[in-house]
Each structure stands twice: as structure tokens, then as C-alpha cells.
Amino acid sequence: MEYALTDRFKRKYGGKEKSSQDSIDDTIRQLIANTNYPGLHCHKIRGIRGKSIFEAYINDEARLTFEYGNGAIIFRTNCHHDAVLRNP
Numbered sequence: 124m125e126y127a128l129t130d131r132f133k134r135k136y137g138g139k140e141k142s143s144q145d146s147i148d149d150t151i152r153q154l155i156a157n158t159n160y161p162g163l164h165c166h167k168i169r170g171i172r173g174k175s176i177f178e179a180y181i182n183d184e185a186r187l188t189f190e191y192g193n194g195a196i197i198f199r200t201n202c203h204h205d206a207v208l209r210n211p
Contacts, residue, residue, distance in 0.1 A: 124155050125195035132187075132198045139201075143185070147201050150181045154189070154196060 128136075136147060153160050163179040168188065176190050176199065187201040200210070 126151065126155060127195055127197050129197065129199050131200050135201050143181075146181050146185070147187065150179060150187060151198065154179055158196075 136144060139147070150163065153163055154165070158165055165177055165179045168176045168178050174190060176188050178186050178188050181187055181201065184203060185201065186203075188199040190197050190199060
């Protein structure tokens with residue numbers, strides 16, 4: 124499956140240390156291979172009107188958000204769980 128990264132996703136990714144970037148890379152690879160992989164705990168974020176935005180676990184504390192568009196997964200942001208929910 125094709126994928127794209129928003130500018131916001133790239134900025135947040137670029138500010139992280141290498142180990143965090145590696146974890147994000149692993150999560151992206153797994154999502155592209157199988158969005159239903161149980162360890163990612165993918166689910167739609169509730170309370171967002173007009174868009175279907177999904178959340179996936181990077182680790183116990185960090186999440187990334189994504190949506191589907193134009194036949195691709197669009198990765199929106201990556202950060203701490205609470206920050207993701209405030210602005211997915």
C-alpha cells in the first residue's frame with residue numbers, strides 16, 4: 124500500500140531521537156503490511172467530525188495517527204498519547 128507523510132508528521136519525526144524514529148518506522152512498516160495487526164491496537168478516534176482518523180500504538184506512551192485517502196495511508200502526526208488526542 125502507498126503512504127504519505129504530512130509536514131507535521133515529518134517535523135515531529137525529525138525532532139525525535141534515533142530510537143524513537145526507529146520505533147515509528149517499525150510501526151509504519153507494520154501498518155502498511157497489516158493494519159489489523161493486534162499489537163498496533165489500531166482504532167478510529169472518536170469525536171472527530173467529518174474525517175475518519177485512526178490511532179495506532181508506537182509503544183506504551185506514544186501514538187501515531189493516520190487516515191486513508193487517494194488509495195494511500197496518510198500519516199498525520201506522532202507524539203505522546205495525550206497530545207495526539209488533543210490534535211490528531
